[in-house]
Amino acid sequence: MPDGKPDMTRAWNFSAGPAALPEAVLRRAQAELLEWNGARASVMEVSHRGKAFEAMAARAEQDLRDLLAIPANYAVLFLQGGATQHFAQIPMNLCADGQRADYVVTGHWGEKAVTEAAVYSRPHVAASSATSNYTSIPPRESWDLDAHAAYVHITTNETIHGVEFPAIPDTGGVPLIADMSSDILSRPLDVSRFGVIYAGAQKNIGPSGLVVMIVREDLLQRTPRPLPKIFRYAEHAAAHSMLNTPNTWGWHLAGLTFRWLKEQGGPAEMERRNRAKADLLYGVIDGSGGFYKNPVEPAVRSRMNVPFTLHDPSLDAVFLRESEDAGLLALKGHRAVGGMRASIYNATPLEAVRALCDFMADFAKRHG
Numbered sequence: 001m002p003d004g005k006p007d008m009t010r011a012w013n014f015s016a017g018p019a020a021l022p023e024a025v026l027r028r029a030q031a032e033l034l035e036w037n038g039a040r041a042s043v044m045e046v047s048h049r050g051k052a053f054e055a056m057a058a059r060a061e062q063d064l065r066d067l068l069a070i071p072a073n074y075a076v077l078f079l080q081g082g083a084t085q086h087f088a089q090i091p092m093n094l095c096a097d098g099q100r101a102d103y104v105v106t107g108h109w110g111e112k113a114v115t116e117a118a119v120y121s122r123p124h125v126a127a128s129s130a131t132s133n134y135t136s137i138p139p140r141e142s143w144d145l146d147a148h149a150a151y152v153h154i155t156t157n158e159t160i161h162g163v164e165f166p167a168i169p170d171t172g173g174v175p176l177i178a179d180m181s182s183d184i185l186s187r188p189l190d191v192s193r194f195g196v197i198y199a200g201a202q203k204n205i206g207p208s209g210l211v212v213m214i215v216r217e218d219l220l221q222r223t224p225r226p227l228p229k230i231f232r233y234a235e236h237a238a239a240h241s242m243l244n245t246p247n248t249w250g251w252h253l254a255g256l257t258f259r260w261l262k263e264q265g266g267p268a269e270m271e272r273r274n275r276a277k278a279d280l281l282y283g284v285i286d287g288s289g290g291f292y293k294n295p296v297e298p299a300v301r302s303r304m305n306v307p308f309t310l311h312d313p314s315l316d317a318v319f320l321r322e323s324e325d326a327g328l329l330a331l332k333g334h335r336a337v338g339g340m341r342a343s344i345y346n347a348t349p350l351e352a353v354r355a356l357c358d359f360m361a362d363f364a365k366r367h368g
């Protein structure tokens with residue numbers, strides 16, 4: 001991957017999702033696009049039941065297992081439907097009618113998860129930071145948990161509000177379920193603390209249309225209600241995620257990203273880089289004398305998504321136009337929060353964040 005300035009057409013991309021992919025992954029995919037792995041066809045044009053695809057799929061799973069040190073009693077699934085489908089499918093699989101499921105809501109995506117869960121279970125908001133406009137995480141002591149709940153659900157990184165759990169909360173014997181769509185693989189993880197981890201791919205793994213799910217095997221045995229096979233995680237696990245035709249392209253790209261992550265030094269190295277990138281950007285915001293502001297409590301600020309506002313919102317349009325002209329894309333914030341947002345996932349190099357920080361400092365000087 002060429003370090004430094006991108007070429008004229010490919011700019012630094014701060015999109016929240018679908019997000020920037022590692023340039024090395026894109027180049028490799030491009031080089032192999034027409035003729036993949038000796039198949040005399042692209043990876044998108046061969047049977048998912050063929051040897052070449054099966055070998056790729058097995059390697060992608062093994063690389064992910066290596067990267068996160070996933071214990072043997074967890075299944076790894078490569079599914080479809082986006083994280084949103086699994087907001088609904090998780091309670092369908094894990095929670096009986098009328099049984100309580102605890103949700104800790106720290107932003108927009110947690111809210112969505114609760115809403116979808118209400119159809120098949122009795123979600124209980126055990127804690128919420130809505131009253132702080134999702135700028136904090138309620139302290140663990142304040143959570144109203146039920147020891148008989150089907151599970152406790154958290155969103156480890158709230159992509160829109162820029163709030164991230166600094167550590168994994170303890171939920172005793174109740175399985176912890178985590179939507180990690182926007183921070184999976186960004187730091188080392190103790191998978192054994194979780195019942196289920198799931199992540200839509202388009203933030204930190206690959207293209208959209210793929211969901212990676214890590215499920216503790218005992219949870220696959222739960223059968224709270226009859227379900228069509230296609231909605232049962234146990235069926236997908238038994239079929240190695242090939243109950244029907246998987247997202248073959250997404251799976252392949254995820255595999256290339258996992259390999260790239262291994263070459264880079266894995267989650268420990270990603271954590272070091274992500275810390276450095278986030279510190280740099282928050283440093284510019286906090287050091288701007290109020291020109292830029294991030295409202296999130298410092299201890300729970302996201303290392304992946306950095307929302308910030310300008311002291312004068314009438315400058316927003318100018319900021320966006322000038323940043324684009326400077327080769328810095330997709331900085332517009334989500335409408336729920338307003339202002340700007342820079343998403344700086346694993347694929348975003350330090351150079352991109354430096355370029356953004358330089359632009360922001362210069363912009364503040366000119367408009368301050």
Ligand SMILES: *Cc1c(COP(=O)(O)O)cnc(C)c1O
Binds near residue numbers: 157
């Ligand atoms: C993007 C995102 C989602 C939604 O993903 P879809 O693939 O669009 O369903 C859910 N949760 C989090 C934390 C996200 O960042």
